[in-house]
Structures are given as structure tokens and as C-alpha cells.
Amino acid sequence: MTTVEEFDNWMTKGENMNLEFKSARNSFSHNRDLPDYCAALANEGGGKLILGVNNDRKVVGTKAFEGTHNKLSNDLLSGIRIRIDVEELNHPKGHILIFHVPSRPVGQAVRSTGNYHYPMRAGESLVEMDQMTLKKILNETAPDFSAQIVDGLSVADLDVVAIKNFKNRWAEKAKRVDYLDFPNDKTLRALGLLTDKGLNYASLVLFGKKEKIDQNLPGSEIIFEWRLDSRKTTHDFRKNWREPFFKIYDEIWETINARNIRIPFQEGLFQREIFSFSEKPVREALLNAVAHRDYTIQNQSVFIKASPDSFSIESPGGFPPGITIENILHKRSWRNRSIAETFEKAGMVERSGQGMDDIFEHTIREGKGMPDLSRSDEFSVSLTIPARVKDKKFILFLEKVVNEKQISFSFDEIYELEQIRENQPVASLQSSDKFLNAGIVEQVGKTSGAKYILSHAYYAHEGKVGVHTKLSGLSRAKNKELILKHLRMNKGFRHDLQDAFKELKAKDISNLLQELRRANKIEYVGPKKTGYWKLKD
Numbered sequence: 001m002t003t004v005e006e007f008d009n010w011m012t013k014g015e016n017m018n019l020e021f022k023s024a025r026n027s028f029s030h031n032r033d034l035p036d037y038c039a040a041l042a043n044e045g046g047g048k049l050i051l052g053v054n055n056d057r058k059v060v061g062t063k064a065f066e067g068t069h070n071k072l073s074n075d076l077l078s079g080i081r082i083r084i085d086v087e088e089l090n091h092p093k094g095h096i097l098i099f100h101v102p103s104r105p106v107g108q109a110v111r112s113t114g115n116y117h118y119p120m121r122a123g124e125s126l127v128e129m130d131q132m133t134l135k136k137i138l139n140e141t142a143p144d145f146s147a148q149i150v151d152g153l154s155v156a157d158l159d160v161v162a163i164k165n166f167k168n169r170w171a172e173k174a175k176r177v178d179y180l181d182f183p184n185d186k187t188l189r190a191l192g193l194l195t196d197k198g199l200n201y202a203s204l205v206l207f208g209k210k211e212k213i214d215q216n217l218p219g220s221e222i223i224f225e226w227r228l229d230s231r232k233t234t235h236d237f238r239k240n241w242r243e244p245f246f247k248i249y250d251e252i253w254e255t256i257n258a259r260n261i262r263i264p265f266q267e268g269l270f271q272r273e274i275f276s277f278s279e280k281p282v283r284e285a286l287l288n289a290v291a292h293r294d295y296t297i298q299n300q301s302v303f304i305k306a307s308p309d310s311f312s313i314e315s316p317g318g319f320p321p322g323i324t325i326e327n328i329l330h331k332r333s334w335r336n337r338s339i340a341e342t343f344e345k346a347g348m349v350e351r352s353g354q355g356m357d358d359i360f361e362h363t364i365r366e367g368k369g370m371p372d373l374s375r376s377d378e379f380s381v382s383l384t385i386p387a388r389v390k391d392k393k394f395i396l397f398l399e400k401v402v403n404e405k406q407i408s409f410s411f412d413e414i415y416e417l418e419q420i421r422e423n424q425p426v427a428s429l430q431s432s433d434k435f436l437n438a439g440i441v442e443q444v445g446k447t448s449g450a451k452y453i454l455s456h457a458y459y460a461h462e463g464k465v466g467v468h469t470k471l472s473g474l475s476r477a478k479n480k481e482l483i484l485k486h487l488r489m490n491k492g493f494r495h496d497l498q499d500a501f502k503e504l505k506a507k508d509i510s511n512l513l514q515e516l517r518r519a520n521k522i523e524y525v526g527p528k529k530t531g532y533w534k535l536k537d
Contacts, residue, residue, distance in 0.1 A: 002087060002089055002098060004089070004091055004092065007089060007091065007096070007098075011053075012057075018041060018044060018045060018046065018047025018048070019047060019048050019050060020041060020048070020049045020121070021050050021053040021054060021055055021057065022037070022049070022050070022051050022053075023052070023053070023054045023060050023062070024051040024052060024062040024064045025060060025061065025062060025063065026063050026064070027063070028051055028062070028064040028065070029114075030065070030072075030075070031113070031114065032114040032115050033114065033115075034072070034076070034099075034114070035076065035079050035080050035112045035113045036112045036114035036115055036116050036119045036126055037049050037119075037126065038076060038080060038082075038084055038101050038112075039080050039110040039111065039112035039114075039116075039118070039119050040112075040116075040119040040120050040121050040126055041101040042080075042101050042102065042103060042104045042110040043104050043109055043110050043118065043119070043120055043129065043137070044120065044121065045103045045104075046101050046102045046103035046104075047101055048098055048099060049098075049099040050096060050098050050099075051064050051065075051096065051097040051098075051099075052064075052094055052095060052096040053096065055124065059091050059093035059096065060093075060094055061091075061093065061095050062095055062096065064097065069086050069088055069097055072084075072086045073085060073086050079112075079113040080110055080111065080112055080113060081110070081111075081377075081378050082101075082102060082110055083102065084100060084101050084102070085099075086099055086100075087099075087100065104137070105142075106140050106143075106321055107137065107138060107139075107140040107142055107320070107321020107322050108137070108138075108321055109129065109134055109137045109138070116129075118134055120133065138321070139322070140321060142320070142321050144335075144336060144338055145201060145294075145295050145296060145335075145336060146201045146202040146205065146295070146336035146337065146338040146339045147192075147200050147201070147337065147338040148200060148201055149195075149198045149200055150198065150199055150200065150201055150203075150216055153199040153203070153208070153212065154199070155184055155185050155188065157208060157209055158184065158188075158203065158207040158208055158209065159209050159210075159244045159247055160184070161247050162206065162207045162245070162247040163184050163187065163188075163207050163246070165247065165249075166206070166207070166342070166346055167179055167180050167187060168180070170187075170345055170346055170347075172347065173346060174345075188207075191341070191342055191345060192338065192341065193206075193338065193342065200338055201217065201295065202336065202342060204216060204217055205220050205244070205245055205290070205295070205339060206244055206245045206246050206342055207244045207246060208244050210242060210243050213242055213243070213244070214242060217295060217298075218298060219295060219297060219299065219301060219316070220242065220295065221240060221241065221242040221301035222240065222241045222242075222248070222289075222290075222301060222304065223238070223239075223240040223241075223302070223304065224237075224238065224239050224240070224252065224256065224306070225303075225304070225305050225306070226238075226259050226307070227305070227306075227307045228307065228308065230307035230308070230309045230310065245290055246346075249286075252286060253283060253286075256277055256304070256306060256311070257277065257279070259277075259306065260276055260277050261275065261276040261308055262275055263275065263276065263389055274367070274389055276311075276388070277306065277311050277385075277387060278362055278366065280358065280362050281358065281359040281362045281363055281371075281385055282311060282385070283348075284349075284355035284356075284358055285313045285359060285383055285385065286302075286304075286313065287343055287349055287355065288355055288356065288383075289314075289315035289381075290302065290315075290339065291334060291335070291336055291339045291340045291343060292315060292317070292320060292336070292381065293315040293317055293336075293381075294316050294317025294318075294335065295336070296317075297316040297317055300316035300380070302314070302315050302316070303315075306387075307387070308387060308388070309387055309388060310384050310385060310387050311385045311387055312382065312383065312384040312385070313382075314375075314380050314381065314382040314383075315380060315381050316379075316380055317335070317379070317380065317381070318376070318378040318379060319376065320333040321333065325374070325376060328373065329356055329357050329360060329411075357411050358411075359371055359385065360415060361414050361415070363385055364414050364415065364417075364418045365395065365398075365414060366395065367389045367390055367392050367393075367394050368385075368386040368388065368389055368390055369386050369390045369391075369418070369422065370386075370418055370422070371384060371385045371386070372384040372386075391421065393463075394421060394458075397458050398417070401438055401439070405438050407434070407438060413434070413435075416435075417440065417441075420441060420452050420453065420454055423453075432452065439455050440454065440455055440458065441453065441454055441455055442454075442455050442456065479512055480512055480516060483501075483509075483513070483516065483522075484521065484522070484535070486500055487522060487533060487534055487535050491532040491533075491534060492522075492532050492533030492534060493532045494532075497509055497513075513533060521535070521536060522534065522536055523536045
């Protein structure tokens with residue numbers, strides 16, 4: 001708690017402190033100014049927002065948030081996603097509120113819920129953060145925890161089986177049989193895990209004996225739970241590993257695979273199969289979790305939950321700096337570079353990529369739909385991979401097109417096709433010409449509001465031509481009928497029609513009106529700018 005003496009010292013000698021003073025004699029905006037100033041201070045390295053003090057550093061007292069200040073910390077955490085302690089100080093000259101604002105996380109700007117997206121201070125005012133400042137923040141690199149030295153850890157504290165497993169992978173990837181005969185200390189030095197200062201945390205996570213992990217990094221744990229019914233609270237099977245990763249990597253997959261479900265389907269005379277849990281995306285998800293998790297969070301583990309419906313994996317800590325749900329498929333970043341580089345040398349990952357695009361592509365190609373990251377937040381990353389096949393015929397249709405047209409699809413193209421299959425809006429179809437020429441998609445509408453649907457050939461292959469008819473024509477016919485209904489009761493002035501069909505662009509409405517006129521159902525009356533549409537007599 002801040003004492004009056006400490007506070008008075010801030011007022012007189014706080015030149016090096018980041019302080020923001022607001023009189024706020026009677027009130028202070030809860031939804032606008034408060035999140036804006038707190039976010040701005042966080043974006044500038046943290047500081048204190050003080051209500052009840054004017055710019056001359058004179059206490060004037062505040063009545064803002066009387067009786068409700070205890071709720072503000074939780075409100076701010078929900079809004080701008082950082083914890084801010086709110087303190088009440090009864091100064092002899094007046095009542096004061098102090099907001100203790102921490103610094104933003106490395107590589108992340110704090111977004112406000114007030115008047116600004118990313119506020120920063122300019123003199124006594126707030127302004128929107130300029131692009132250069134925002135880019136500089138996003139390009140920051142967090143310290144690599146996995147490269148930090150573990151005091152007292154020696155080569156004798158490492159598991160020889162884990163190191164041997166790594167050497168086998170390393171030698172195979174590099175095509176160097178001699179790597180198998182390297183002494184363990186030479187191997188560790190070659191990986192950068194051992195220096196003259198000692199062994200780092202990457203060596204502990206990947207090779208450390210169980211008792212050493214228990215002692216130094218108990219959060220380095222992987223827990224697996226299996227449920228026959230995903231809705232159940234209790235699990236049917238559970239296993240946890242707090243062991244060197246290179247000792248348990250294959251065992252974890254084997255434990256999951258033991259509960260795999262074979263999904264057969266017929267293709268002409270041949271029967272094919274897909275498994276609920278495909279090895280590649282499961283392994284990629286596991287490697288991601290180990291390489292990206294925040295190891296400074298000691299009270300949480302990597303948590304895997306599986307059922308016949310899905311495979312999900314949750315790792316402590318939010319996305320690495322600069323990574324969001326929106327850019328995760330294309331932007332690359334590692335939180336624990338030393339671990340990632342070791343995985344790369346073992347041929348398990350490419351350090352330049354996260355493998356998330358591989359997970360998405362593999363899952364989509366199996367007809368299971370798209371993985372889901374929506375449950376992720378600033379405290380954890382949660383990835384769910386569907387286990388059930390949603391659309392077997394989608395797989396076969398794409399393979400048929402590939403064979404007949406002699407073309408291939410990149411990940412971005414597969415991703416776009418899945419968005420179309422799920423009837424999600426695709427703002428700009430990058431591969432439209434390729435898809436149209438191959439007969440995979442069709443364009444519905446001719447204006448900037450046009451959308452894409454899977455082609456008639458796909459729905460015919462799936463035996464659902466009625467769905468194609470609905471997607472391609474019924475909505476347009478329905479809009480025409482609604483226009484006619486409107487004109488039976490009202491004159492069709494342009495602004496009225498735009499209000500009635502807000503989901504359509506003005507050009508779309510104009511095209512529908514022209515089609516109805518050509519069909520001799522409506523006519524335009526009066527001058528071009530002030531006239532109106534009406535039913536034709």
C-alpha cells in the first residue's frame with residue numbers, strides 16, 4: 001500500500017516515474033478515458049494513472065468511482081487484458097485513486113476498448129499509435145527462456161536414453177553416421193545447449209532426468225486424458241509425463257494412437273480409410289506446444305484431451321509476440337528458440353515455420369473441416385483438431401479434379417476451398433481463375449458483392465444438387481420476390497429500397513431492379529434522381 005509520505009515524494013521527486021495526473025473532481029469516463037489512459041501507460045512501459053491530482057501536481061480530490069473502485073481491476077482485465085491494481089489513498093488534502101499500470105508484454109501493444117485502438121500519449125493528450133511505433137513493438141523479440149542457464153545442472157543429470165534417441169534422429173537428418181559416436185558433451189555443445197557457463201533449460205526440457213525436471217522445472221509436464229464421450233466430466237483414461245521430451249515423444253503418440261478409430265469409406269470398388277487422429281497433425285501440435293509454451297508458468301502443464309470427436313491440446317502462455325489467430329497461418333515466430341533449433345536438427349520441424357499450416361492442410365484434406373483456435377487467449381493457446389470426417393465426398397471430388405485436370409493445390413488454395421465449402425465469406429478469392437477454370441467453384445452475382453460457391457459438379461458428385469440450386473439461385477429469387485412485395489405496398493424510392501435491403505449493396509439492388517424491369521414486372525416513374533419504381537400495370 002502506498003503511504004501519504006511515499007505519495008508526496010512522487011509529487012516532488014518523481015521525475016523518473018511515468019505518471020499521468022487527472023483532476024477528475026467529480027467523475028472519470030469508465031468506458032472511454034480509463035481504458036485509454038491505462039493502455040497508453042502500458043504501451044509506454046508502465047506507470048501510474050492518478051485521479052484527484054491536477055497537472056500542477058496539486059491534490060484536488062476526486063469523487064470518481066466512489067464505492068465501485070474495487071471492481072475496476074476486474075473490468076480493466078476483461079477489457080484491455082492486463083492486470084491493473086487500483087488503490088484508494090485518503091490524502092489529507094483529498095481522496096485519491098491510484099492505478100498501478102504494468103508494462104505491456106514484450107512484442108505486444110495493449111489494445112484499448114475506449115476511443116483509441118492502440119493509444120499513446122502526446123503531451124497532455126492521447127493519440128492513436130502511429131504505424132512505425134506499432135511495428136517497432138511487434139518486431140520486438142522476447143528473451144529466450146530455453147537458452148537461460150540452469151544453475152548446477154550437469155551432463156550427468158541428463159537422461160542417456162533421451163540423448164541417444166536424439167542422436168539417432170540427428171544422424172539420419174544430417175546423413176552423418178559419425179554423430180552416433182559423439183560423446184554426450186560434444187553433442188550438447190554442437191547443439192548450443194552446453195556452453196562454458198553451463199547447460200540451459202532446453203537441455204533440461206529435452207534431456208533432463210525426471211528428478212531434475214521435478215526439481216527445476218515441474219511445469220514441464222504433459223498430461224493426456226481420453227473420454228469415450230467428450231461431454232463427460234470424468235475421464236476414462238489419464239496419463240501424465242514429466243520426463244525428458246526425447247524419451248517420451250514416441251510414447252505419447254503411441255498412447256494416443258492406441259485409442260485411434262478407423263473411419264472406412266467406399267470409393268467405387270475400393271475401400272479406403274481415415275483415422276480419427278492422424279499422426280502428422282498430432283505430432284506437429286505436440287511439438288508446437290513444447291516449443292511455444294511459456295515455461296515461466298510453473299503451475300500449468302501442456303494438456304491433451306482426446307475423444308472420438310476431437311483432439312485438443314492446450315499449452316500455457318498466450319501466442320508468441322506478434323502472433324494472433326488471424327495471422328498464425330502465415331506469420332512465423334518461436335518463443336523458445338533453443339528448443340526449436342534442436343527440433344530442427346532432429347528433422348522434426350522447420351524452424352522457419354510453426355507447422356500450423358500443415359495441421360490445417362492435413363485436416364482439411366481429410367474432410368474433417370478446419371482446426372479451431374478460438375478458445376485461445378492471452379493465458380493459453382488452445383488448438384482443437386476435429387476427429388470425425390465431415391465430408392468424405394469433398395476429399396474424393398478434389399482427388400478427381402486433381403487427376404482429371406492434372407493440377408495441384410497449395411495450402412492457401414486448400415484453405416480457400418474449405419472456407420467456400422463451409423459457406424464462409426471470402427473477401428478476395430486469390431485463386432478464383434484457377435478454381436473457375438477447373439470447374440471447382442462458381443461465381444454467384446456479377447458485382448463487387450459477388451460470392452463463390454462450390455460448383456454444380458461438386459454437388460452432383462455428392463448427390464446434393466438441391467443444395468447447389470439453393471445457394472446459387474433461391475436467394476436471388478427470394479430477393480426479387482421481396483422487392484415485388486415492397487412495391488405492392490410502397491413506392492420504391494432508392495433510399496427506401498436501400499433501407500429495406502441493407503445486406504445488399506446499391507449496385508446489387510440496381511441489378512435486381514433491372515432484371516425485374518426486363519421481365520416486364522416493374523417500371524421507373526419520374527426523373528432519374530428523384531423518381532421511383534412501381535409495379536407495372
